[in-house]
Amino acid sequence: MLTTGANNSSDAAQGVMLNDHQFLLELREKMLRFTILQLSDRVLAEDVVQEALVGALKNAGSFSAKAALKTWVFAILKNKIADALRQRQRLIAVEQPTDDEADEGEFSDLFNGFGVWRGPAHPIAWGSPEKSMEDAHFWRTFEACMEHLPAQLAKIFMMREFIELTTPEICAELALSETSVHVSLYRARVRLRECLENNWFERGKSCAKLS
Amino acid sequence: MLNCRKATRLLSDRLDRPLTLKENVHLKIHLLWCSGCRNFGGHMHRMRNISRGFVDFGADDTTPDGGE
Numbered sequence: 001m002l003t004t005g006a007n008n009s010s011d012a013a014q015g016v017m018l019n020d021h022q023f024l025l026e027l028r029e030k031m032l033r034f035t036i037l038q039l040s041d042r043v044l045a046e047d048v049v050q051e052a053l054v055g056a057l058k059n060a061g062s063f064s065a066k067a068a069l070k071t072w073v074f075a076i077l078k079n080k081i082a083d084a085l086r087q088r089q090r091l092i093a094v095e096q097p098t099d100d101e102a103d104e105g106e107f108s109d110l111f112n113g114f115g116v117w118r119g120p121a122h123p124i125a126w127g128s129p130e131k132s133m134e135d136a137h138f139w140r141t142f143e144a145c146m147e148h149l150p151a152q153l154a155k156i157f158m159m160r161e162f163i164e165l166t167t168p169e170i171c172a173e174l175a176l177s178e179t180s181v182h183v184s185l186y187r188a189r190v191r192l193r194e195c196l197e198n199n200w201f202e203r204g205k206s207c208a209k210l211s
Numbered sequence: 212m213l214n215c216r217k218a219t220r221l222l223s224d225r226l227d228r229p230l231t232l233k234e235n236v237h238l239k240i241h242l243l244w245c246s247g248c249r250n251f252g253g254h255m256h257r258m259r260n261i262s263r264g265f266v267d268f269g270a271d272d273t274t275p276d277g278g279e
């Protein structure tokens with residue numbers, strides 16, 4: 001029968017994927033790094049990853065390609081991370097960032113007294129970031145830059161850009177005003193941009209291959 | 212007039228909310244003159260792609276196996 005045939009082939013695919021120990025190990029490692037970056041708590045991250053893996057691999061048979069399975073696993077993982085953040089939020093008070101008008105002196109290393117780019121801080125044209133994205137060294141730089149951000153900025157940035165929550169959703173989660181969230185995202189992006197430029201895109205100009 | 216500090220704030224904000232007409236006009240005019248902020252604006256979009264790509268590509272190759 002048709003249905004039986006479909007089941008058989010999906011079982012087979014599931015078997016292949018689940019028996020690929022190396023693939024599962026790498027997937028787990030990648031999920032862990034992604035989660036630790038956001039929760040900064042290894043024990044909690046292990047739990048979250050395990051839960052997401054159990055949930056996702058039950059349906060591994062629906063995927064014949066590893067890439068599709070990975071996308072699916074990470075979609076589940078993002079939800080689990082959002083849940084974990086939500087639960088922890090009740091325990092940790094979030095600082096309200098100082099508001100818009102108060103930050104005229106902010107980033108004085110980047111802007112002069114008129115609010116104009118200082119020479120060395122002037123953003124340069126980046127090479128092809130799309131190409132960088134295939135380079136493991138680039139991702140190590142990216143993670144290092146994320147880790148350099150103040151914890152709360154990093155957290156808000158990751159909620160927005162990794163978990164893809166909207167600004168109103170983040171406001172609700174963290175009990176922050178919309179302006180505070182916008183300010184935090186701005187600060188995170190400015191610092192992350194600067195870090196990527198100084199440690200990757202600018203360096204790439206002079207010595208493309210640092211080993 | 213918009214300075215670079217305020218222009219960069221709008222270039223970040225526009226990833227999260229629609230700008231008002233007035234903000235948009237001021238920003239567009241600033242960008243005509245300022246290559247630094249033009250670059251910054253491009254980087255904002257690229258950083259969004261990079262962040263999304265982090266899930267798909269990032270750490271794919273965590274174990275340098277010395278191949279090639």
Ligand SMILES: [Zn+2]
Nearest residue numbers: 215218245248
């Ligand atoms: Zn400018």
